[in-house]
Amino acid sequence: MKKLFNWFLFLILAAGFCFFFYVLLSYDYPWKQIAPYRMNLLRGWGMTVIISACALILSTLFGSLLLAGQLGNHRPTQILSRVYVEIIRGTPLLVQILIIFYMMADAAGLENKFLIGTLILSVFSGAYLSEIFRGGIESIPKSQIESARAIGLTEMQIYRFVIIPQAIRRVLPAVSGQFANLIKDSSLLYVIGFGEFTMQARQVNAATFSTFAAYIPLAIGYLILTIPLAILSHRLEKRFRYEH
Amino acid sequence: MNIELRQICKYYGDTHALRELDLIVSNPTNVLVLIGPSGGGKSTLMRLLGGLESPHAGNLLFDKKILAQDESTLLKHRRKNGYLFQSFNLFPHMTARENVELPLIQVHDKSAEQAHTLAAEALAQFQLTGHADKYPAQLSGGQQQRVAIARAIAIKPRLLLLDEPTSALDPEMTAEILAVIESLTQSGQQIILSTHEMGFARAVADQVVFLADGKIVEQGAPCNLFNQPESKTVQNFLNKVMRY
């Protein structure tokens, strides 16, 4: 019965893949048309890498601050951090981009699209990271904190030497997964006209009077970034499992 | 040791872990052993003596001075003494050596070289030199407990508190740890030990305290308490645990 189900699943997946490649190959794919624009695509890809990396750093900072806000014992800060996280996680990124770009950035006098884009992604990803971090810290057993108190560490030292180093090991797989999300999510920044990968692909399509020619290279470009991260995430998970 | 407890009360919700407990232990007692049924309050008493928790009422006196219950006094108290739990004492992300060095460097202001030397001495004392660079997960339960004892001893504690240090170990490892503890008593280390190992308690104790229902039922020299217990509770308990 279980075997039958597995074969059933396999058939559906295989049929899906076959259909995909059939469509792809039966077309006379317009590689020639987009070839002259490869530098535009490459530049867009580079922009995506750069803005994702910047956003990762900034969102790690945001995530840590939000975490500190939630773990601290200042009730108002706790509540505000919580509200922030829930608002961000409860609304689509596209809506956040539109609101931040058309309302907030304007009011704050921000014009640089790279800066605004980085901020939007960091605001978004920071909320998710803070939840990942919180999960990591709360997963450290109470007995560790007890031992740390018993040897005379202060509360700050307990975080620094006992909780945080162990929590980091535990959250690394999830953080690398979040980085992959960040890379993919940055594609939505085309709506504000930021010249990242997806935006460039759309422009190439427009220039070649094609509706889709640049989309397959676009998908491949994202996979080149996300597959290594997926592998890294798996490796880290495995290593963590063996350590304990 | 010179310890006096006056009317100590400690609750956990509705549970009275300790009920108006009085205790006087004075020199020449070097080794105090707590015995009694599970749930009797041994661990709770140890945690108060170790400065890990505060009583709801009553006073603890060390060398005739009341131990104030503010966090900074308790921290100083914890730094003077060594404490060992049943298990999970070590930090899994640090090697045996790093576990021993951490309190020396971060709490007791030793330089890296001093800490290195002291840690090496402490590890050698418990036949752990060959295991210094292993992580806790690579050590047996008995070896882990020995590393934890080495860590507690390396700071030259005034008082060493051992809360059922062998309860999580198999008989062979138990024997190994009891031998280590016995050698510490012979070197003059002041120890408070809670245990279910009656034979060992009788052999090493200067004073034995029987704790049940959050109260001290009987206190005395081991030969008296084990051979001619006065109270019915102690008689029944000893009959039960010594039957086989």
Ligand SMILES: Nc1ncnc2c1ncn2[C@@H]1O[C@H](COP(=O)(O)OP(=O)(O)O)[C@@H](O)[C@H]1O
């Ligand atoms: N952290 C705690 N929360 C709730 N109840 C506790 C806690 N610690 C101890 N108790 C209760 O206090 C009583 C004494 O426990 P304990 O001191 O651990 O006894 P012993 O070490 O002699 O077995 C028990 O009834 C136990 O259930």
Ligand SMILES: [Mg+2]
């Ligand atoms: Mg106990």
